[in-house]
Amino acid sequence: MLSLSSLISKASSLIDPNILPPSLLNQVNGSTNDGQTPAVLFRSNFRLPDSESPLAVIPCELSLPTGEHYFGRLHLSESFLCFSSSAPSSVSGTSSSSSSAAGPPSCGFTLPLVAIRRVERLHSRSYLFALAVTTWHNDQKLTLQFNSLRSTCEKFCEALKKNLRSQMSEMKNLRMLVGSCYSEWLVTGGKSKDGAKEEPDAGLGMVWRYPGDAKKLRDRSKMRLWAEYLRENGRNITLIRQPTFHKLIRVGLPNRLRGEVWELTSGSLYRRLFNPTLYTDTLTEFSGRHSLSIDEIEKDLNRSLPEYPGFQSEEGIGRLRRVLSAYSWKNPDVGYCQAMNIVVAALLIYMSETQAFFLLSTLCDRLVPGYYSQTMYGTLLDQRVFESLVEKTMPILWEHLVKSDVQLSVVSLPWFLSLFINSMPLVFAFRVLDVFFLEGPKVLFQVGLAILRINGEELLDVTDDGAFISCLKNYFLRLDESAHPRSDNEKLRAVTRFQELMVVAFREFSGITEQTITDQRTKHKDSVLSSIESFAKRTTLRNLGPESKRLSTNDLGYIYDRFYKVLYERQERLVAIELEKERLNEKKIMSSARSIGEKSINEKGRIGLGPSSQLMDYDYFREFLAGVAKWAIADSPSQLFSPGLGGSLDPQWGGNGRKKSINLSPWGDNAEPADHEFMQRLFRRWDTDYRSGLSLQDVVAGLAGIKGKKDIMESISYFFELYDDDGDGRVDREGILRISEALLFITRRGWETPPNIGDQNRNGEGKGGTDPFLGSVSGFIRRCFEYADPDQQGKQEEVSTGVEGMDELVDLLDLASDDEDGESVKSPVKEKGAIKGKEKEKDEDTEEKNSLDIDPNTRPSAMSANIALDPANPLHITLPTFRMIVLADEVLEYFFETGFADSIVLSTDGSKTPSGRNISAGASAFGNLGGGGIAGAKGLRGVLDNIVNDGMRVAQEVRRRMDEAQKELERNAVPGKYKEDEEEEGDAKSIMEGDRDLLKGAEASVVDEAAKLAIKTGLPEDGEASGTLLGSPTSSLATTHVGEELRTPTTPMPTRVEFEMDK
Amino acid sequence: MAEGGPKPSSSVKLVLLGEAAVGKSSLVLRFVNDDFQENREPTIGAAFLTQKCNLPSRTIKFEIWDTAGQERFASLAPMYYRNAQSALVVYDLTKASSLAKAKHWVAELQRQASPGIVIALVGNKLDLTNQSTGLESSMGGLSLSAAASDGDEEEEEEGDARQITTAEAKSYADEEGLLFFETSAKTGHNVQEVFTAIANAIPESTLKTRGGPGSGRTGGGAAGDTFGGSGGVNLSAVGETNKDGCAC
DSSP: OOOHHHHHHHHHHHSOGGGSOHHHHHHHHHHHTTSOOHHHHHHHHHTOOTTOOOOEEEEEEEEOTTSOEEEEEEEEOSSEEEEEEEEOSSOOOOTTHHHHTTSOOSSEEEEEGGGEEEEEEOOOSSSOEEEEEEESSTTOEEEEEEOSOHHHHHHHHHHHHHHHHHTGGGHHHHHHHHHTOHHHHHHHTTOOTTOOOSOOOOOTHHHHOOSSOHHHHTHHHHHHHHHHHHHHHOOGGGOEEOHHHHHHHHTOOOHHHHHHHHHHHHTHHHHHHHOTTHHHHHHHHTTTOOOHHHHHHHHHGGGSSTTSGGGGSHHHHHHHHHHHHHHHHHOTTTOOOTTHHHHHHHHHHHSOHHHHHHHHHHIIIIISTTSSSSSOHHHHHHHHHHHHHHHHHOHHHHHHHHHTTOOTHHHHHHHHHTTTTTTSOHHHHHHHHHHHHHHOTHHHHHHHHHHHHHTHHHHHHOOSHHHHHHHHHHHHHTTTSBSSTTOSOHHHHHOBHHHHHHHIIIIITTTOOHHHHHHHHHHHHHHHHHHHHHHHHHHHHHTSOGGGGGSOHHHHHHHHHHHHHHHHHHHHHHHHHHHHHHHHHOSSOOHHHHHHHHHHHHHOSSGGGOOSOOOBOHHHHHHHHHHHBGGGBOSSOGGGTOGGGOSSOOGGGGGOGGGTTSOOOTTTTSOOBOOOHHHHHHHHHHOTTOSSSBOHHHHHHHHHHHHTOSSHHHHHHHHHHHHOTTSSSEEEHHHHHHHHHHHHHHHTTOOOOOHHHHHHHHTTOOOOOSHHHHHHHHHHHHHHHHHOEESOHHHHHHHTSSSOOHHHHHHHHHHHHHHHHOOOOOSHHHHHHHHHHHHHHTTTOHHHHHHHHTGGGHHHHHHHHHHHHOTTSOEEEEHHHHHHHHHTSHHHHHIIIIIHHHTBOOSTTGGGOTTOOOOOTTOOHHHHHHHTTSSOHHHHHHHHHHHHHHHHHHHHHHHHTHHHHHHHHHHHTTTOHHHHHHHHHHHHHHHHHHHHHHGGGSOHHHHHHHHHHHHHHHOOSOHHHHHHHHHSHHHHHHHHHHHHHHHSOOOHHHHHHHHHHHO | OOSSSOOOEEEEEEEEEESTTSSHHHHHHHHHHSOOOSSOOOOSSEEEEEEEEEOSSOEEEEEEEEEOOSGGGGGGHHHHHTTOSEEEEEEETTOHHHHHHHHHHHHHHHHHSOTTOEEEEEEEOGGGSTTTTOOSOHHHHHHHHHHHHHHOSSSOOTTOOOOSOHHHHHHHHHHHTOEEEEOOTTTOTTHHHHHHHHHHHSOGGGOEEOSSOOOSOOSSOSHHHHHHTHHHHHHHHHHHHHHHTSOO
16 A cells, blocks of 8 residues: 555656746745755845745945954845855954854844834945945944945845835834843943833843852853943844854853843844734733643643742743743644743743743744654654764764664653753753854754763763663763863863863864755655654554444555545645745735745645644545545546646636646646535535534544445435434435435446346346436435325325325335235335345345335325425435335445445455455446447547436436426326326337437447446336336436437536636 | 572563653652652653562563653654563543543554563552552552442542542453553552562563573463462562562
8 A cells, every 4th residue: 555655755756847837846846855945045044034035135245333344245135134254354263163164154144124224325436336234223334335236236225225115114113122132221221212221021030040150150251241242243133243242152141141142043033023912912812712732731831940949930830831822822733742841941041931932933943843743753853863963973883872772862852852951951051052042953963962972982881771871861960070170281170071062062063064954854854754654644543433443454544545645735736826826916926925835835745744734624525535436526627628727727827828737726636526415415424523624533434434334224324314404314305306316426437236236137247337227216216205204294184185195195005015025014114124024035026026116006106206296295205214215226225235335445455344345346337348348438438427417417307397297297197097107118118219319329339238228227127117117207207308318418528617717 | 588599680671651741750750769759840752760679589670761741752652662571551540531541552552562561551640539548459459449439439529539430440451451550659659569560470481681590480470361360469579579678
């Protein structure tokens, strides 16, 4: 059986890159590769929100007020101006050079346009093009000298001007943000004109102290250094990163600035800038609501850094609760994952709730994507990456671990998942975080590798998991000790083990860059996702509930694959179509929309990536059914002949030559599913929770209801209940017609008729087809009305005073059956028992039964039909009646026995259904006929489709002509018995001829088939029975109609196209 | 024990599984350190601890893998229960949903873990129910509480947060052939007994012996028949460990 992932990869391989427009192609590649489109790279370099995209770039020289000059590139996006230096030109410090290869550029800034007060064109004496930029913090003036063609410079400035203007509205947000930054307070001493009167919230540490000894950490000197830097290089929103900035971070951030610098270096500050009220709004919106995540959060609140005094207080717990809850509401796909509580608790020591909220989003979305998702694929993936890096950098250790069967991830997984916070003493974990937010996820790998490298010798002596873990645990506890306690060199002795760790991590493993991590992730992603998926599948299938036991394991697996394939493929398709639409509607793509699209393509589409929607709406359901049942495929798929027009596209698109080759049908390359009332009923029936969507469990239970039926009675009840709208055990006139329509709908592409029926009716060719079914269905309608009960007895009698009461008719029936069974039956309801009894003997005495059912009742049946057809007489059939009627007809009986269940084909060896039926459901009627080599499949198919379409109309036509029929009947009803018999013969003949007419052009075998159809419907062996069968006005009308319709071949294609257009 | 010469010692890998916050880590902490902490940080990934357990005939060294309980960590579990010879599936007897989750774990183990794995079903947090003071042996406790739950299923005394009756869990355990205990990591009730019973139930053939050739009879024999005769076996084993001081 194909696994889902292989299906998906197959599906994506089917997307021909040549026919995709470039924008779409990027995204498709982005999803299969690593998401490193230029836009993604740009955003991650400058830590920009997802709504930004690179609009313009220009080489440029930056001159700072402090006198430094840097060459680099200036980038413009919708709301940012960013600079990164290409090489340090006037850098004095070299100590950071160890990381320069891997680290961030030595100088740069990410300046929100709203923070620019003024841009002036400098009148330089030379031909050079230069701008002076005054930022929000007035004391700063940057000079940007462009090194490019004048026209390029002009263009860049134009774009800058335009975007600057559009950002004016953000001014209010900027004020709010700046006021909440500790740096502002630090530099202005609380006397800012923007009114930062009181010290901004710098986390729980302000009240409950920050971890570690401030003196030992030299917090005061660090603060002084930072104050100086911030004064010279701008602060918070306008900060310029110079090499000193990186150095200041490497030595550890001062407590009160830590939160803000984390925000700044991770870029979450910019998210906060543009969504100033998102956090509080979210809390308000969802206040008092409950969810699984909320319950899970509640469980862990008291156990998040419990040793920190702030989290033994209501205040601390409250903050933690609010941040975690708000995030779980904002990103329900992630919700809450254990370890987030620890990370957020750590953040809250240094920053306000709002800051922590946005930093958590940044973590989950960009820094450690997928770590906390439902499937935790990011965690598993990074473990795989880490293992491969260990193997590469420390082959001897790796070999040893493999030999001793020690699993590396049992120690390293918690490191990554909680960002070292509960592995190392807090003071050190925060130092790692300082660098992590600045330089990105590679830091986790570098530190992890360094830990193993430093402990390499000891680890080589370890032979089991336990010793491995305790060795490292021990190491973490002694991080503050001297790394070289016995050294003579005093300076060396002063180096702590933690310092040693940082040096090893960032010097020895400086070769580990963001690119390394990206490449490795790409390399391992598929196998990690596949193993998650097979695990998820196994678990899901096991927990599908008792209903699922009625289906075989293979079938369940098939349903599972099919369910998610439809779900994800369709989601992707819809996104692609949406994007394409947008692209065409507006020349300039709304960047926000595109990034959303990119994101959903990247993040969804695989089970392993975590659930998106787990529900199928009706359209998904149709697509699902079309894959398992051939009757659910539309008769005239529009894209077969005009792919460009397929789907719900605007006609205007047709004219665009570039796009016509893209299949933008909402159904993709799959066959277009039909849309029939029966399918809607199935959907509603399966939708047990009334969510207008089906979960996997719903689908499994639904299919189990059809395919897992133990006997025919259950199957009949199932069908009946589908049409019993109000659940009162009755199906009304409308319902009866709908049932017959559905029967024809399901069988219109043929189905497996039993060999014995074929024998009887068609001279030994056990082939299925619609043909015999038409007759059965018309018989079904007739009998339904014949045996239907009036809705209200009293009313009924009033109306039908002219004729005998319904009860008497019933009595007549009973008498007939009494003759056969010697059983006194008083109502059609009990009649069922008689029929059932007969059923056993059915094989021997079919004729007898026919006569039982029909022959003695010709006259009453006519009368009852008369009443039945009167719209003024509401009537219904009950389940027992329905059962009786079905069992009275061999073809119908067989349909309910196996045909219906087998019309849905699940796994390829579907014969292993629990009922043990051994009919090869995979062999369709088409297959049989085509395989016989009698006729070209196409010709046959066309003919059959016509028959099918006609069949569909039979029931409709029946309804339309009811009134006519009734009038006709009224004239002939009472004396008409013998006369009718005569007419019937004529009718039968005409049908046969009609069929022959129609099939004249077709292959000989097809004619044979049609003849058989005629025989089956019109001429059963038993003359008398046939007479009565056709004696029913409804049936004769119906069959006649078949003839008529067949004479005028229908052209369903255009209608279908129209339908698509309407949609 | 007076058997002359060192007893054979073997290590047994044990994995703890169960819903979040049912007390898996607390059970381990009680067993390993005879300690209890009110608010323990949730386990991230898994924790690893070891503890020896002295049986009359041998010493078992448990290598305990204490896993994270949250649903989404379930996909990590195979990494930890791989090669495990025994498992503790823990539920919170004051929380009905936790037994359902425990059943999932049992099913998962029975299908995916090493064949012949010894599984114990443990209902923790007995201290939150009225039976918290029970000092009776496990079997005695079982019959008592089963009888009690028959009597007053609805009208529990005040302060009894029990949601899963002993009878319900026990009959499930019997059905699946699991060892069954109700414990309190807080009071320590029945905690040693769980581990001792598991040690007894490990078939000797699956032990990789370190201290010497595996000799003498084992306490429990195969997992299947252990439960049937567990009354006697467990009781004697409990007696031994209490004297020996299993925590070493």
